[in-house]
Amino acid sequence: MNKLYEKYIKTESLPTLFCPGCGNGIIQFAAANAMDELGIKDDIACVSGIGCSSWIPCYYKMDVMHTMHGRALAFAEGLKLARPDKKIMVFTGDGDCLAIGGNHLLHAASRNIDLTVIMVNNYIYGMTGGQKSPSTPKGAITKTSPFGCIDEPINGCRLVMSLGASYVARWTTAHPVQLAKSIKDGLMHRGFSFIEVLSQCPVQAGKSIYGEKDPAKIMRLYKENTYLYKEGKTRIEGKIPIGVFRNDDGAEEYIEKTEARLREQGIERTESWSVSQ
Amino acid sequence: MERRSLRKKELVLQGNEACAKGAIYAGCRFFAGYPITPSTEIIEMMSAEMQKSGGAFIQMEDEIGSACAIIGARWGGKKAMTATSGPGYTLMQEAIGFAAVTETPIVIVNVQRGGPSTGQPTLSSQQDIYQARYGSHGDYEIIVLTPSSVQEMFDFTVRAFELAEQFRTPVIVLADEVVGHMREKIAVEGGSKIIESVKHQYVVSPQADFFQGKNTMVEGQLHDEQGRRIGHLAKRSGEFINDINRKISDNTDIIASIDTYFMEDADVAIVAYGSVARPSLNAVKLARGVKDGRIASKLRIVKDLFRKGVQETLHTDYSHLKVGLVKINTVWPFPEKLLKEAAKNADIIIVPEMNVGKYFREIERVFKDKAVISMPKCGGDIHTPKEILDKILEEAGINE
Numbered sequence: 252m253n254k255l256y257e258k259y260i261k262t263e264s265l266p267t268l269f270c271p272g273c274g275n276g277i278i279q280f281a282a283a284n285a286m287d288e289l290g291i292k293d294d295i296a297c298v299s300g301i302g303c304s305s306w307i308p309c310y311y312k313m314d315v316m317h318t319m320h321g322r323a324l325a326f327a328e329g330l331k332l333a334r335p336d337k338k339i340m341v342f343t344g345d346g347d348c349l350a351i352g353g354n355h356l357l358h359a360a361s362r363n364i365d366l367t368v369i370m371v372n373n374y375i376y377g378m379t380g381g382q383k384s385p386s387t388p389k390g391a392i393t394k395t396s397p398f399g400c401i402d403e404p405i406n407g408c409r410l411v412m413s414l415g416a417s418y419v420a421r422w423t424t425a426h427p428v429q430l431a432k433s434i435k436d437g438l439m440h441r442g443f444s445f446i447e448v449l450s451q452c453p454v455q456a457g458k459s460i461y462g463e464k465d466p467a468k469i470m471r472l473y474k475e476n477t478y479l480y481k482e483g484k485t486r487i488e489g490k491i492p493i494g495v496f497r498n499d500d501g502a503e504e505y506i507e508k509t510e511a512r513l514r515e516q517g518i519e520r521t522e523s524w525s526v527s528q
Numbered sequence: 529m530e531r532r533s534l535r536k537k538e539l540v541l542q543g544n545e546a547c548a549k550g551a552i553y554a555g556c557r558f559f560a561g562y563p564i565t566p567s568t569e570i571i572e573m574m575s576a577e578m579q580k581s582g583g584a585f586i587q588m589e590d591e592i593g594s595a596c597a598i599i600g601a602r603w604g605g606k607k608a609m610t611a612t613s614g615p616g617y618t619l620m621q622e623a624i625g626f627a628a629v630t631e632t633p634i635v636i637v638n639v640q641r642g643g644p645s646t647g648q649p650t651l652s653s654q655q656d657i658y659q660a661r662y663g664s665h666g667d668y669e670i671i672v673l674t675p676s677s678v679q680e681m682f683d684f685t686v687r688a689f690e691l692a693e694q695f696r697t698p699v700i701v702l703a704d705e706v707v708g709h710m711r712e713k714i715a716v717e718g719g720s721k722i723i724e725s726v727k728h729q730y731v732v733s734p735q736a737d738f739f740q741g742k743n744t745m746v747e748g749q750l751h752d753e754q755g756r757r758i759g760h761l762a763k764r765s766g767e768f769i770n771d772i773n774r775k776i777s778d779n780t781d782i783i784a785s786i787d788t789y790f791m792e793d794a795d796v797a798i799v800a801y802g803s804v805a806r807p808s809l810n811a812v813k814l815a816r817g818v819k820d821g822r823i824a825s826k827l828r829i830v831k832d833l834f835r836k837g838v839q840e841t842l843h844t845d846y847s848h849l850k851v852g853l854v855k856i857n858t859v860w861p862f863p864e865k866l867l868k869e870a871a872k873n874a875d876i877i878i879v880p881e882m883n884v885g886k887y888f889r890e891i892e893r894v895f896k897d898k899a900v901i902s903m904p905k906c907g908g909d910i911h912t913p914k915e916i917l918d919k920i921l922e923e924a925g926i927n928e
Contacts, residue, residue: 264756293739293741294739296739298600309745309757312743313743314738314742314743314744314745315743315744315745315755316603316738316746317745317746317747317748317749318599318626318748319596319622319623319626319748322593322596322623325588325592325593325594325596325597325600326597326599326600328560328586328588328593328597328600329558329560329586329596329597329599329600329601329604329608330600330604330738331600331604332558332584332597332601333557333558333584333600333601333602333604333605333606333608334604334605334739335584337604337738354593355589357589358588358589509579509584520580520582521580521581522582522583523582524583
């Protein structure tokens, strides 16, 4: 077994409940890689919601909160405010984050609170058996869009950028090295970091979204149908931009804003904020 | 309900303010909330107080987020609370179930208003008595405290934090608009109370707070001691459900609390909780002919309100009428043993409550040999002492 896996994964909880060929393992490994390179595993906690991707952190040997559908960000904000000295990594999916958890995403992003959110986008509700999600492409036939999906898909990256999230990136499971680098940068970044990962669900999305059930072939599609975003570069029609869309170190973070306001008002705290009781 | 003389500092406070002060005194250092009438004074006070202390405050986007954030903060090591009313309390139900199953000690205050739906934002009710007990899906037991005075808004909030930590469970302070908005003189201790988490005494899945290097796993699915899922295993899941319920129900003797007034020789017992215990006690005192300084002033108000009818009532001597009050402080878990003992000699039990007559069913269940009479009142007005007195007279067969 890989040494990194031995260090980060609760081997007694294996095997994972992921289907063969699922992209979650790649993301799990990339995030472990990022934490290991930073060497701050003891200063990070993970929070996740409900759905396939929310099981990713449940196998980590660290403090993990596996919460309610859509609410991971709300739990994470409470945890972060209780311990502003620590890093919080949130694992969520397209349904968890953009549908049921949409309101929390709006507000967490606009607060620019220091969380690192990894939104695994597989374009579908995988765990419940292949129903349409907020990111399902228009026209896709799923279990709940039997005549073709009529909704415009929601673009999570553009949404959080419009609200003021200060680090925004998108990668795919075919870009594990870049993904790990982004997670590392996101954890180091002080502010709301949003990293979308396009991830294959060969079982549920294979047929309805990609017309292809072979995970390796879906990952090849990711390489073929994406282009690296660079500022000023023209969009390539029909292809998905990947890369780091925003990395703004100058943006004020929520806890910084709170502290600055208290200082401005001349209010001195009677106890230290960050210390646990 | 009675004034205390041993405490140090006397303050005139509104019930909601006393609740916030109680939380701070109990060591609460995180508050997340969403404004809703008639609980808003709590979030207002906490927004300043949390930030001035070493705590944190966040106004969340909704009540769902508020309940989730306080659970997150508690695992971060801060004692945490939120406050809301009817519609917001409904939104918090899923998180209450999550806190029960993950054994997270949190305090949720519900200053009840009239429902259903938007209902009566500014008027009082006790309609959430069963939602407080059964609101979230699945089988779980919960602790619910019902304050009936401003002093109790302070004291019961402190008690809620104690019980939450002792039993690692969400605790509900089920107040109502009347106690939330009334102003009274109360006595409070300065400084803060140290509430230790009784380490894992009653806990099914003993887990450390985050960032202690213990690899804590907080899991909403049924889980083992290490937080690993067992939801797919029927036998172990059944044991987990049993344990988490019995953690509360088997400890009812420790949790349950009632106060009794004039019950020693009472033939007629009023059983009341929350603000309705106030007119109930006044009715009992009227019936008993008790006239201390406080009751005398109350009588003047009652007189003004009911003029002739009450004049007659007051001039009638009912001192032969043996009436008492059982005030329930912990509606859930149901204080069956205490209640049975307190009312064992009564023949008639009257249950006034500001709903269609809900808690009455529980009381009727345990007193099969007595006449248990429901006295519901809906619409937002609290029972008057006169109404309760009339009911006592009617049931005791002293109808004029």
